[in-house]
Amino acid sequence: MSLDPCLGVESQLQPYLDRQLTPGEVSMIEQHLGTCAYCRERYHFEAKLRDTVKTVCCGDPVPEGLVERVRLHCRGQGAA
Amino acid sequence: MLLVADSVGLVADPPSDQAEPTAAAERAAEARDRVHFEEEALEHADQLYRIALRLSGSQQTAEELVQETYLRAFRGWRGYRPGSNLAAWLATILRNVFLDEARKQSRRPAQESFEDTSEYYLYNHLSEAGAEPQEAVLNRLSGGAIAESLGDIPPMFREVVVLVDIGDFSYQDAADILGIPIGTVMSRLHRGRRALKQALASRASEDAS
Structure with a gap:
């Protein structure tokens, strides 16, 4: 963790959201987030951005009949 | 595919009376395995399509990428180790298909550089x-x-x-x-x-x- 705790949180925010940190690092970050509104606000924003990208993209409609067309295409090409 | 399996099976088996039914049984078992593999693989079609859509940015290209991916997967299904991560195996093929297509259109994924910015x-x-x-x-x-x-x-x-x-x-x-x-x-x-x-x-x- 950097000497400036806010810079430390900024640099470890992505690995924190990815759950890649050690329990020690996690508790340092969470302790800081508990007391610093500046970092907390940015943390919420980053977490929500992550969530939004995933939710929006996982809601992409899959074209109707995709699986059937894949099956037919593969049979037509002699693969299945 | 079956023809190849057939000849391999016959060559591998000793030339006895038992050879025919054993080879036939093996063929049947293999066909069952393949059908099983296909059904299992097709369950990942939605996930692959969404990845393809985000890689290519076009619905039509995404569907073509997915079709080509399954074509290669079904042809090379013996390369899949049962019990390993099937979604990752399929995504590897998808990514290769995507690269091949990008190469064909000479939009080679380049090592472009861009300005690094703050986390926030x-x-x-x-x-x-x-x-x-x-x-x-x-x-x-x-x-x-x-x-x-x-x-x-x-x-x-x-x-x-x-x-x-x-x-x-x-x-x-x-x-x-x-x-x-x-x-x-x-x-x-x-x-x-x-x-x-x-x-x-x-x-x-x-x-x-």
């Missing part, structure tokens, strides 16, 4: 831009805006972001799929996410103007 680039940008809370902007974020922004990121960074943040693959899966060390996955992910925020920020300014 998008947040800061939105704070400067407007009166409304930053998170309200996220609520309005559409699939189209994300797709276009992903399209602005150099492909070598885009594919890592798509696999991990949208495809939900682990760092290790992404490393296996892309054939790169896990440390490279992490650094590309880091830069790719920042590039995505930069792209989203410039789109947000366009919308505002």
Whole structure:
């Protein structure tokens, strides 16, 4: 963790959201987030951005009949 | 496919009376395995389509990529080790198909460079831009805006972001799929996410103007 705790949180925010940190690092970050509104606000924003990208993209409609067309295409090409 | 299996089976078996039925039984078992494999593989079609859509940015291309992926998967199904991660195996093929197509159109994924920005680039940008809370902007974020922004990121960074943040693959899966060390996955992910925020920020300014 950097000497400036806010810079430390900024640099470890992505690995924190990815759950890649050690329990020690996690508790340092969470302790800081508990007391610093500046970092907390940015943390919420980053977490929500992550969530939004995933939710929006996982809601992409899959074209109707995709699986059937894949099956037919593969049979037509002699693969299945 | 069956013809090849047939001749291999007959050559491998000793020339006895038992050879015919054994080879037939093996063929039947293999056919069953293959059908089983196909059904299991097709369950991942939606996930692959979404990854293909984010890699290519076009619905039509995405469907073509998925079809070619399954064609290769069904032809090479013996290359899959049962019990290993089937989604990752299919995503590896998808990524190769995508690269082949990109090469054909000579849009080779280049090692483009772009300016590195702060972790909070998008947040800061939105704070400067407007009166409304930053998170309200996220609520309005559409699939189209994300797709276009992903399209602005150099492909070598885009594919890592798509696999991990949208495809939900682990760092290790992404490393296996892309054939790169896990440390490279992490650094590309880091830069790719920042590039995505930069792209989203410039789109947000366009919308505002």
